[in-house]
Amino acid sequence: xxxxxxxxxxxxxxxxxxxxxxxxxxxxxxxxxxxxxxxxxxxxxxxxxxxxxxxxxxxxxxxxxxxxxxxxxxxxxxxxxxxxxxxxxxxxxxxxxxxxxxxxxxxxxxxxxxxxxxxxxxxxxxxxxxxxxxxxxxxxxxxxxxxxxxxxxxxxxxxxxxxxxxxxxxxxxxxxxxxxxxxxxxxxxxxxxxxxxxxxxxxxxxxxxxxxxxxxxxxxxxxxxxxxxxxxxxxxxxxxxxxxxxxxxxxxx
Ligand SMILES: [Zn+2]
Numbered sequence: 427x428x429x430x431x432x433x434x435x436x437x438x439x440x441x442x443x444x445x446x447x448x449x450x451x452x453x454x455x456x457x458x459x460x461x462x463x464x465x466x467x468x469x470x471x472x473x474x475x476x477x478x479x480x481x482x483x484x485x486x487x488x489x490x491x492x493x494x495x496x497x498x499x500x501x502x503x504x505x506x507x508x509x510x511x512x513x514x515x516x517x518x519x520x521x522x523x524x525x526x527x528x529x530x531x532x533x534x535x536x537x538x539x540x541x542x543x544x545x546x547x548x549x550x551x552x553x554x555x556x557x558x559x560x561x562x563x564x565x566x567x568x569x570x571x572x573x574x575x576x577x578x579x580x581x582x583x584x585x586x587x588x589x590x591x592x593x594x595x596x597x598x599x600x601x602x603x604x605x606x607x608x609x610x611x612x613x614x615x616x617x618x619x620x621x622x623x624x625x626x627x628x629x630x631x632x633x634x635x636x637x638x639x640x641x642x643x644x645x646x647x648x649x650x651x652x653x654x655x656x657x658x659x660x661x662x663x664x665x666x667x668x669x670x671x672x673x674x675x676x677x678x679x
Contacts, residue, residue, distance in 0.1 A: 447478035449520075453487035460492045461499075462516050463507045472499045475520035485524040486554040493559055496522070500562040522563070526555075536571055561643050564650050565674045596656040608652045616645060620652040622663055629665045633672045647671045 451460060451471045462470035472480060482488060499505050503519030528534040529548045534541040543551070560566075600608050604619045611619055622630060634644050648663075650671035655663045 447475050448481070449475040449478070450481040450483065453482070453484050455488070455492075457489055457492045457495065460488070461495045461507075462505050462514075462518075467507050467509065467514050469516045470505070472496065472505055472518040472520060473516040476517045478520060480520040480522050482522070482524040485526040486551055490554055493554070494556060497558055497562060500559075524563070528568075535568075538571065561640055562646075564646050566676060567674070568676075592657060595659075596653065599656045599659075600653070608649045608656070611649055611652070612645070616648060620648050620663055622648075622668075626663055626665050626668055630668055633668065637672065637675060637677060639675075643675065647675065650674065 449471045455471065458464045458468075458470060460471050462468060462473055485493070495505075499518035499520070500522060503517065505516050505518045507514045507516065528536075529541055529543045530551050531542045533539040534543065534548060541548075597607075600606075604611065604615065608620075630644075630648070633639070633647070637643070639647065647668070648671075651663050651667045654667040654670045655661075658667065660667065
């Protein structure tokens with residue numbers, strides 16, 4: 427094995443990368459392959475996905491250690507690889523998209539097929555994702571099985587062009603307001619650009635109590651509500667925007 431040969435993704439490209447990267451490592455990837463490291467330190471998938479998308483399918487199947495290490499790049503947009511003589515920092519600001527089954531057999535909650543997993547097996551499966559990792563995932567969406575009628579029902583779904591235009595308009599709004607993405611707002615800048623009037627503030631406080639939100643979770647909901655409001659063309663964050671943001675953070679998986 428030649429440790430210092432560049433990976434195919436480097437050799438195939440030359441010059442600047444002009445499209446956002448998309449990386450989809452298999453769950454058997456080594457911790458160093460995902461996060462970076464190795465005896466001759468190299469960037470991992472999280473850095474190769476910098477300013478692009480990192481898709482992790484079968485999320486609970488990744489090693490627990492690798493999943494926990496994702497917390498740093500998800501928070502700071504970089505990873506630190508510590509070695510005896512030096513410590514290296516690689517950029518790693520990616521959009522994490524992950525998928526998982528509701529249980530190992532895949533049928534928990536399915537009205538048509540019974541789940542064959544024991545409660546203990548199910549608990550162990552979902553427990554592979556720690557609370558602090560889940561806290562950093564803003565949108566958690568359950569996707570139930572489609573019925574045959576739903577699959578065959580004729581309909582005209584909205585085409586991508588108007589969706590793109592809507593998202594572009596929301597991006598333009600936030601960039602003209604604060605010069606950066608809502609997801610990067612922290613501390614004072616978040617309070618300044620996502621202020622809450624009295625009604626929405628009490629709604630948010632009640633939701634935070636009910637959901638047991640951490641300080642981080644609270645700020646993440648606020649950033650998401652800012653985006654929901656931008657998508658709706660509303661300069662103010664209202665209860666309806668907060669409610670939508672909160673609905674993406676169910677208490678249980
Ligand atoms: Zn099951």
